[in-house]
Amino acid sequence: MPDLPIYRPALAGKAALGGETIRLEALPEGHLLHVMGAATTEEIKAHLLGTGLKASSVRPAGYRQWFVAGNDRLSAMHLRALTEALAGRAFISDQSHGRIRIRVSGLNAAQVLNKGTAVDLHPSAFPEGSTAMTLFGHISMQLTRTGADDFELTVLRSFAESLHEELEALAVAHGAEHLAS
Amino acid sequence: MASLISCPHCGTRPKEEFTVKGDASISRPTADAGEEDWYDYVYLRGNPKGLHKEYWHHSSGCRRWLIVERDTVTHKVHGVSDAALAKLGGGA
Numbered sequence: 001m002p003d004l005p006i007y008r009p010a011l012a013g014k015a016a017l018g019g020e021t022i023r024l025e026a027l028p029e030g031h032l033l034h035v036m037g038a039a040t041t042e043e044i045k046a047h048l049l050g051t052g053l054k055a056s057s058v059r060p061a062g063y064r065q066w067f068v069a070g071n072d073r074l075s076a077m078h079l080r081a082l083t084e085a086l087a088g089r090a091f092i093s094d095q096s097h098g099r100i101r102i103r104v105s106g107l108n109a110a111q112v113l114n115k116g117t118a119v120d121l122h123p124s125a126f127p128e129g130s131t132a133m134t135l136f137g138h139i140s141m142q143l144t145r146t147g148a149d150d151f152e153l154t155v156l157r158s159f160a161e162s163l164h165e166e167l168e169a170l171a172v173a174h175g176a177e178h179l180a181s
Numbered sequence: 182m183a184s185l186i187s188c189p190h191c192g193t194r195p196k197e198e199f200t201v202k203g204d205a206s207i208s209r210p211t212a213d214a215g216e217e218d219w220y221d222y223v224y225l226r227g228n229p230k231g232l233h234k235e236y237w238h239h240s241s242g243c244r245r246w247l248i249v250e251r252d253t254v255t256h257k258v259h260g261v262s263d264a265a266l267a268k269l270g271g272g273a
């Protein structure tokens with residue numbers, strides 16, 4: 001981000017919240033790539049493996065669009081390799097600075113999320129690996145189920161704090177407390 | 182109004198995720214068409230009872246423009262297709 005003089009994570013200073021049945025935490029601002037083109041999810045997955053990005057995951061984000069997300073900062077070399085691998089099939093727009101990921105997990109995670117989104121989160125309708133572009137209240141987000149009781153919310157950076165505050169209130173209502181960071 | 186719309190890309194979603202963008206059956210007049218045709222196209226809209234085709238933008242989902250065919254009396258949705266793909270002759 002050479003055009004921004006100071007780098008500060010959007011949810012810096014937010015301690016994780018945890019309870020018996022719910023946990024809320026901001027994820028590291030690693031990488032978040034917007035991929036657009038006539039590719040397929042499998043094709044993008046194969047190229048991620050081929051370019052050494054094993055820890056990144058691919059999430060469909062609408063017709064011919066995907067988000068590639070991961071916890072590590074992406075080197076210019078990796079980004080260039082992926083761009084070249086997808087050349088002629090899809091374009092990449094690096095949104096690592098523009099979108100923030102939040103993790104909501106625990107037995108009550110789906111219940112908490114359904115306070116804000118109308119997506120059917122029953123495991124039969126939204127199994128592990130499912131992803132949806134949707135709303136949480138009035139905030140646009142991408143919701144991904146990364147485990148049985150494990151979800152990731154991707155939100156535009158400027159909405160991250162607002163969404164996090166809403167989730168905090170919901171988590172507290174389910175007995176979560178701020179954890180020392 | 183219909184409360185659930187089945188987006189061909191996203192599945193069944195509540196209407197709050199969409200923005201209704203008006204009649205999908207009107208077509209733009211040719212550039213040299215008369216004033217009356219243009220007035221009609223820009224300002225006049227029917228208020229049909231029964232089947233109606235509308236543009237719906239999945240603004241809080243995949244952000245695609247859809248054509249929703251619905252019944253204004255029974256609220257039943259008869260079909261949803263991707264507007265751009267329908268125009269190109271393909272399905273969604």
Ligand SMILES: [Zn+2]
Pocket residue numbers: 188189190191192239242243244245
């Ligand atoms: Zn959609």
